[in-house]
Amino acid sequence: MNTVDVIAIDGPVASGKGSVSSGVAKKLGFHVLDSGSLYRLTAYSALTQKADLDDEAEITRIAQSLKPVFKDGKIFLNEEDVTDAIRHEEVGLAASRIAVHTAVRSSLFELQRNFAQAPGLVADGRDMGSVVFPEAVLKVFLTASAQSRAERRIKQLKEKGISSNIDDLVRQIKERDERDMNRSAAPLVPADGARILDSSDLTLDETISQVLEWYREIRP
Numbered sequence: 578m579n580t581v582d583v584i585a586i587d588g589p590v591a592s593g594k595g596s597v598s599s600g601v602a603k604k605l606g607f608h609v610l611d612s613g614s615l616y617r618l619t620a621y622s623a624l625t626q627k628a629d630l631d632d633e634a635e636i637t638r639i640a641q642s643l644k645p646v647f648k649d650g651k652i653f654l655n656e657e658d659v660t661d662a663i664r665h666e667e668v669g670l671a672a673s674r675i676a677v678h679t680a681v682r683s684s685l686f687e688l689q690r691n692f693a694q695a696p697g698l699v700a701d702g703r704d705m706g707s708v709v710f711p712e713a714v715l716k717v718f719l720t721a722s723a724q725s726r727a728e729r730r731i732k733q734l735k736e737k738g739i740s741s742n743i744d745d746l747v748r749q750i751k752e753r754d755e756r757d758m759n760r761s762a763a764p765l766v767p768a769d770g771a772r773i774l775d776s777s778d779l780t781l782d783e784t785i786s787q788v789l790e791w792y793r794e795i796r797p
């Protein structure tokens with residue numbers, strides 16, 4: 578078990594986990610683990626290799642051979658900068674398909690645990706508090722209404738120069754949430770002891786402040 582403090586922030590698609598995690602980590606000087614990026618990298622590799630996303634053994638092999646490099650806010654795979662490519666909704670959807678495989682999840686487990694380095698870690702995903710870091714000192718389940726999540730995602734994609742259609746996006750978000758919540762391996766559910774944070778009516782700064790306030794209650 579690691580001895581550094583881990584703050585787990587789990588939640589559905591576009592709940593703001595990424596921005597909240599970076600904001601909290603910045604304030605505390607902690608590392609960040611965007612666990613979704615590992616599922617996206619696996620999916621991206623699988624799509625590039627035209628692998629069958631339902632073939633657990635094949636996708637597990639891809640996940641095991643994954644050697645991503647995280648550098649200066651960018652992600653490289655075999656020296657290719659895939660930072661933006663893995664953000665496409667198509668990759669997100671494929672990620673949720675490969676994420677149902679238990680063996681794929683197990684092969685990404687250690688990779689994720691290794692991010693827990695001093696002085697601390699903010700880990701975002703679906704199963705950070707329930708499976709990967711059950712010892713996390715603070716577990717947050719971040720949520721928001723489907724409408725505000727779709728609007729946020731549109732804005733995010735637009736900033737990245739990716740155009741999207743709101744109806745398609747709402748459908749894809751629902752499809753992904755449903756698959757993430759209903760799968761048998763590490764389904765998206767609030768971890769035991771998780772604090773629920775609904776950010777529908779909160780600004781990003783207010784959401785970050787709430788998480789920091791909870792953390793300070795634990796580590797005054």
Ligand code: C5P
Binds near residue numbers: 613757
């Ligand atoms: O968070 P993000 O949208 O990048 O995650 C992409 C997909 O990866 C999710 O829809 C989910 O299926 C999967 N995932 C997961 N467990 C995590 C993080 C992401 O199953 N800890």
